[in-house]
Amino acid sequence: MHLRYSGTCYSRNNVKWKVDILQANDVPFANVGELDLSSNDALLIEWPVIDKEEVIVGSSATLNIISPGDRTYEDLYTIIPGNIRMDVYCEDSLYWSGTLDPEFYSEPYERFNNYVVTLTFSDFGVLDRITYDLNGAQPLLTIVERAIAGTNINIMGIDYDTLASTYFAEGGKKATVDNLSIRSDNFTDEEGEVMSMRDVIIGILQPLGLRMVQRAGKVYIYDLNGLYNSGHAQSVVWMGDSSTLGVDKVANNVRITFSPYAQSDLQATTANNGKIVYEGASSSQATNLGTANPADPDYGEFYTFLKDYNLNTSQPVAPGMSSLLLSRSFNIFCSPQGSGITHRANPYFKIVPVIGSSEASEGIYGGFRVGCCSLESGDTRLVGIQPSKVDQTAFNLPLMRTQKVFIPKMAAEEASKYRLKITLKMLMDVRYNPFEEEGDYNEGANCEEIKYNTAWAFVPANITLRNEEQGSVVRYYDNTTITVGAG
Structure with a gap:
């Protein structure tokens, strides 16, 4: 400037x-x-x-x-x-x-x-136009300094202690912005949108009853009690012929709540925010139905699934397989190219819908198969991956391992009030086409069997909680040795 x-x-x-x-x-x-x-x-x-x-x-x-x-x-x-x-x-x-x-x-x-x-x-008007750009756990003072630096205003300093009156405990330290920290992922919503610096400043100061104002070349972080007790008092100058005494509005009932909110996805440690991402080629236009439509080598291994096709009957197919092309439902692409996890035993997959309103999905597959049928010389690419396509040695190794996620430390008296919730999305479906209703041509009988005779599914997994500084194991959970039997 x-x-x-x-x-x-x-x-x-x-x-x-x-x-x-x-x-x-x-x-x-x-x-x-x-x-x-x-x-x-x-x-x-x-x-x-x-x-x-x-x-x-x-x-x-x-x-x-x-x-x-x-x-x-x-x-x-x-x-x-x-x-x-x-x-x-x-x-x-x-x-x-x-x-x-x-x-x-x-x-x-x-x-x-x-x-x-x-x-x-x-x-401070410019705070609406700049977004939060810090990562990890940050002291509140660092966030305030970042916000003020983003405004480009000229100040001689930040007074965050003189007019603040809240303490951690009686006789303890002041709860000022230099003594408190917060995780940056609190300022990104579920859709990945980052908050403005104005919303961030409100979010970190309001729970402490603090305000921010610029006066006489400084920015002051203060609360009303601190201003009343430590501020410089001035005499009232009566200038009018008639003077009136009034009071501001009061709040009789105040409720303070605490929510240890964090994103449900993995913390952003990679460019794709820690999500599993299929990075191979894919297309809803590609077909892999017998020799009439050979697979494009750029797509690698993929499978085309049909809508309402009788898998139990070998039917002749007209040249060009036009009748099958009209009934295509979705494609499944498989590729070793992907990111978002630290270990995988099998390739990444991506389901690309051809018809309907379903959205594309991606992840790691553990093998899928719905049966076989005869299509032009016994081609079975229509119905899924054959057992030989799945690496049998992979069953002795973890199917996948996620990236490490930071979990903030809590005081002992607070830690007992909370539990760690882990959610894993899985597609387990006996239907030939999981995007369509079950029926005669979509494993209807098997669906009924599963609905009435299956109450739960066992997912082998282990969870490790490590000390961030030493890397040593603090807690370990492993259910892979549990015996699962009938009854």
Whole structure:
């Protein structure tokens, strides 16, 4: 940021006010323009009255300058947040700083010159336009500093201790932003959208009853009790003929809740946010039905499934297999190319729907088979992977192993109140086509058998909880030695 314009004026009490406008540029400007602040209300800084539970006490400054010619200050138009900043000095001491609201610039055409141009600046307004960009567990103070740095305002420091009154325990440390940390994944929703810095600041300060305001060249993190007990008191000056005493609204019933919310997916440790991703070729247009439509080598191993095709009857197929192509339901592609886990025994798969409203899905397969039929010289690619396609030695190894996920440490008295929930999505279905209703041609009889005679499924798995620093095993769960028998 380099100085672009500067001007000085005096208030009614002959107090000197200096205004500097700085603009982002690679090198300093050769000439610094002079601001004419002789208009009425040349500078107005406002802190609007807001509810006391509001966290961000933002302020704005309106600058009215005399334009000596047509479009003199046109270069101040910007669409980049934080690109132009105004610093206000009172008696040569930094008093306020803010950036120009983007995309808002206008000039009147009443006169050719010497007309008033109005510019509006804000200190924390830009927080709505920047997103959270930190990872892992972060101290609250680091997040506050990151947010303020993103606004590009000029301050002499952050006072986060003087006017804060909350303690961890009686006689203990203050619960200030330098003594508390939070996980960054709290600021990403279930759809992967990252919160704005404004929402993040509200999220970390509001539970502590803290607020943030810029005053006299500093940003203060404070609460109302701390302001009342430690702030500088001033005498009330009665100026009107009639004075009224009033009180602000009060909250009689306040409920504070705690939720150890975290994403249900794996913590973002890779580019695909820890999800299993099939990275081989796939297409809904590809067909692999006998010799009439040979497989494209780019797709590797894949299988085409039909809709409502009688697997139990060998039926002649017309040249080009047009009748089968019209009844294609979905393709399953298999490939060693993929990511999202640290170990796999079998390839990645991706199901690509051809008809219907089902969505593509991907993961690791443990083998699938629904039977055999005769299609042109006994081709069986229609019905799934044959036993020989599955690596039999893989059954002695883990089918898959996920990446490590960070779990925050909890106090002993709190840890007993919570449990670790682990969810694993699996596709276990006896239907030939799991995307269509069961019936005569879709394993209807087997579906009925499973519904009435199967109550549960056994999934062998083990879970290891390790110490982050030493890497030693803290807890270990293994159900692979459990004997599962009838009855």
